[in-house]
Amino acid sequence: xxxxxxxxxxxxxxxxxxxxxxxxxxxxxxxxxxxxxxxxxxxxxxxxxxxxxxxxxxxxxxxxxxxxxxxxxxxxxxxxxxxxxxxxxxxxxxxxxxxxxxxxxxxxxxxxxxxxxxxxxxxxxxxxxxxxxxxxxxxxxxxxxxxxxxxxxxxxxxxxxxxxxxxxxxxxxxxxxxxxxxxxxxxxxxxx
Numbered sequence: 001x002x003x004x005x006x007x008x009x010x011x012x013x014x015x016x017x018x019x020x021x022x023x024x025x026x027x028x029x030x031x032x033x034x035x036x037x038x039x040x041x042x043x044x045x046x047x048x049x050x051x052x053x054x055x056x057x058x059x060x061x062x063x064x065x066x067x068x069x070x071x072x073x074x075x076x077x078x079x080x081x082x083x084x085x086x087x088x089x090x091x092x093x094x095x096x097x098x099x100x101x102x103x104x105x106x107x108x109x110x111x112x113x114x115x116x117x118x119x120x121x122x123x124x125x126x127x128x129x130x131x132x133x134x135x136x137x138x139x140x141x142x143x144x145x146x147x148x149x150x151x152x153x154x155x156x157x158x159x160x161x162x163x164x165x166x167x168x169x170x171x172x173x174x175x176x177x178x179x180x181x182x183x184x185x186x187x188x189x190x191x192x
Contacts, residue, residue: 035051
């Protein structure tokens with residue numbers, strides 16, 4: 001293949017990559033170095049944008065809540081990533097070793113959660129966890145428990161989706177989808 005043909009094949013990808021990946025990252029970096037001031041009721045009198053430099057980053061990194069959220073995400077990754085890797089490997093080994101009666105059924109059932117879009121799940125999580133729309137807020141309030149599932153003391157468990165009775169089916173779909181991805185990847189690698 002000539003260099004001209006390679007460039008012709010690469011050009012559409014590079015153009016789209018630059019337009020929809022590199023440019024937004026660059027724009028976000030520029031925006032993160034500015035400060036927007038709004039005036040008037042609800043900012044209707046106008047806005048002024050001025051260069052803030054690293055002040056936004058200093059403010060974020062000195063905020064205890066922000067640093068706590070980073071710690072929760074790291075803890076989540078520390079628990080979930082190794083757990084899903086091990087469980088995916090075990091499932092792939094069990095199914096490929098012929099230890100089940102209907103391997104095609106299990107392969108299909110592990111693949112089915114990919115038919116459930118993540119967008120629908122995230123919208124449902126939002127409604128279930130937001131205090132104003134959650135059907136569980138009145139129940140928690142009646143029991144005298146904290147009703148804000150996104151509050152400082154409960155947000156970690158909301159992110160982990162282990163809040164009792166709230167998101168059992170979502171947990172199952174998440175676990176099965178992550179396991180099925182790892183399982184399918186390992187099965188395909190083993191068949192080469």
